[in-house]
Amino acid sequence: MTEYDPRKAEEKWQRKWLEDKVFEVRADDSRPKYFANTPYPYVNGFLHLGQAVTNLHPEIMSRYKRMKGFNVLFPYAFHCTGMPIVAAARRIKEGEPRQIELMKSTGIPEEQIPLFADENYWVKYFPAEARKDITRFGLCTDWSRTFITTSANPHYDKFVRWQFTRLKELGYVRLGEHPVVWCPKDQTVVGDHDRISGEGETPSEFTLLKFELEGKYLLAATLRPETVYGQTNLWLDPEVEYVEADVDGETWIINEQCAEKLKEQKHEVNIIGKVKGREMIGKSVIAPAIHRPIPILPTRFIDQGKGTGIVTSVPSDAPDDWVALKVLQEDKEECKKYGLNVEELRAIEPIPIIITKGWGPLPAVEIVDKMGIKSLEEKEKLLKAKEDVYKAGFYDGIMRENCDEFSGMPVIRAKDVIKEKMIEEGEASTLYEPSGDVVCRCLTPSIVKIVSDQWFLAYGDDEWKSQVHECLDDMTLYPEISRKQFDYVIDWLTDWACTHHFGLGTRLPWDEKWVIESLSDSTIYMAYYTISHVLQQLDPEKITDEVFDFLFKNIGTSSEVAAKTGIPEDALVEMRREFEYWYPFDLRHSAKDLIQNHLTFALFSHVAIFDRKYWPRGYGINGYITVREEKMSKSLGNVRTLRDALNQLGADVTRITLAQGGEGLDDPSFDPGFALTIGRKLKQWYSFATEKHETREEWHPIDSWFRSVMNKSVKETEEAMEQMNHRTALKICYFDLQREWQWYLRRTSNTPNSKLLEDFVKTETKLLSPFVPHLCEEIWEALGKEGYISRASYPESKAEEIDRVAERSEEFLKSNLEDIREILKVTKIVPKKIVLYLSPDWKNKVYLWAIQLAKSQDLSMKTIMEKASADDELKEKTKVISQFAGKVVKDMQRMSSANLEKFGNLVDEKGYLSESVELLKTQFSCDVEICDAEDESRYDPKSKAKFAMPWRPAIFVE
């Protein structure tokens, strides 16, 4: 017996596939094509299991389709565009310990780490490493078409430039304004990867309220403009020196930081003076919207880093304001210090403005009481209180009768309308702040800048959207259930900022100071795969827009373009042929996080640039991988690389473990325990498939049964494969079919029919080969088969070999076994003798009548007894018949039509059981007798025989 060595076999077949160019494919009009692909990975590290599982599904599909006779293209490339690599390289250069530690932990030798200070090194290193891993994973990749992105690949660079030029001509690339998180010191955008803290924070919009004071305005920032109707006072920090600034022609009083921010947000700002907070305490200002005078009161709890340093006070709905007010009202000394009139101050009461289900008129007062908050020092409690009140008020609240024309309006709507109105009337403005504190790598707190010459892809364009919907409507989605999500995203998308100042990538053709952003340069590159093997060999200088116009839009002729560009005409013809043959792609498969950006962006670009016949045909989606029930993520520190898995388990085991981890949108789980078991089972399959077995030539009824089961299995596997339900497919073609085979072996006393054995080994190996191709190639070779199993034809289910009678008969036998076992278990009898009494003919007759009647919905005691008394043979026994019929009628009434069909076809119970009596004897190690229930000579000491009925012989055990 030869032991299967996965390591050796996997290397061997990967080498042979490469040498024989098994997966290197070219256009071939004599064969139907299938083009599958998967988003190229971003190469700032080694591939992890999440990417592996995402790549594996289209890989399995590709192998399956190849066996179904398709010419299959499954290419692979690498994404280098964007900021993370640049940022990481910079960190290495600066010797940042965290980054260096990260590199070490992924397995980069320490002495090599300095090389990564150069961003170009990443772009060389990781694609090469990823390619090794992908090859070792056994993917059927056509490497002749691989490439990297960015200007480091001048050919691809030309392609992206063409794409953007065309999009701009179509009017889909537009100039606009856009708020970004910005470092005032570095004067740059602060991307997530450039932050010390504040990852994920984005610009959010505050309303700036104007409070008039002697012809000048004090400005207060708020996120809840709708609460202006509840304003009772204004808060100032007496110790802070505010500035007077000329802003767009008005005089504003704000803090200095705010003045700086406003300068970046399209305001004309000139500081003209300073004013101490203390000087303004006690004065009255006219509040916006309500146009009432309210007093300026002191507090020390204003975060000067946010907003203007001045805060409006709404004690009814803002817990902070209520607590601050209460504290001040009770602090006589503080009042004295600022010369405040205590009586007037104490007269200030919160004003109810929002009606919220489940809350009283003053939610802030209510929650502060409930939580027992006494001071502004209790920051955590206040935060929670604020959150609760805000959530309830914002989503469920309705504006009270004292809110002008907004009375009765839901808060969720009123917020925007009130804001708009105040801005319109010159009572308010806007200010952007990061949604949370963001600190740039240079340690400067970030602000928000409004960039005004930002380029956008106009994904908000309604006409464009409707075309994308049309495209989606014609696509196949795996699983179909993801369609709603796509439709939602298409509608929800707005214009996308598609250029950046920094990062790797392609420069915007008409404005070279911009680099095309990384999600925007990767929307139609699947078309690039069709031509890259030829294009990448050309002189990039010669690749002009006309070339792509010709290849993808069929503009001009090959000779014209050749003459104009100096590119050999046959290369152009070849590329055009490849594109026409392969495009559109049939399947693009990705994890679900790309639904709301990349996958949908790709649809937009396709409908804009390509003719309808080249629009995408199919998308596949999978969930996020979990390892031991934990979501795999950097923050959990449980990221497993593909390389580790391959080293530990080998390719086939990694593949099958991932494939059976889950399907559809569910998060697949990587189960190391399963990996261990399946590894042994696969070796066993190799041994079984390649060893000699004792067989026989003659054909037995049980052979028909297994052949039938196998055919059904092939059919069902195929159905699951077509739906990309790989887990289901594996269950059917491997776990279930193997179990059936075990049963078959028992039924044949380990002597299978030789032809059937051969057929089973061949079929099972083929069915498994998309999942574990190396093992299957090795078996294929050991069996002496020609060529590669990767190119062999998929098994076909033969309708004429499906034998329902054989299957029903075997089921009948199995149910007898189960019944006997059950009896033995309950009675704890160790059997010496088992007797099976078969249903008499008259019961069969009545049973079948009942089924007929049930099918025609006409079954009742009455109808069935009428039939019995009309029957010559049965009319004598109406008494026993009525007893039996009572039970039958009850059973049948709750039978599904499928079961009526199934049980309506009786099998030859006696014949089948008699043939199988040896099995029963060995199974229970005792004597087994089969007789007719009404045979006079039967052995029936406990009078069990009378319980016999069709499908359920009576059983006696002693």
Place this chain on the structure above:
RNA sequence: GCGAGGGUAGCCAAGACUGGUCAAAGGCGACAGACUCAAGAUCUGUUCCAGAAGUGGUCCCGGGGUUCAAAUCCUCGCCCUCGCACCA
């Protein structure tokens, strides 16, 4: 809050669209038996409760409903996951 997907036995997970052989597939784990000097592997069986006869009881997040019949359909509620973007 909005959008999407979910909640099934010790765990993972089918079933739900199309109600009925559904006490509910399969995998993992656990237990028992066979094989073995032994362990492992493998094979066989058991794995909601009760049971000396193939049965009965309870059951699919919780409440209510429709139906001869509900894990499945309707309704109300609770809970979980993901997304809500300017970027990989």
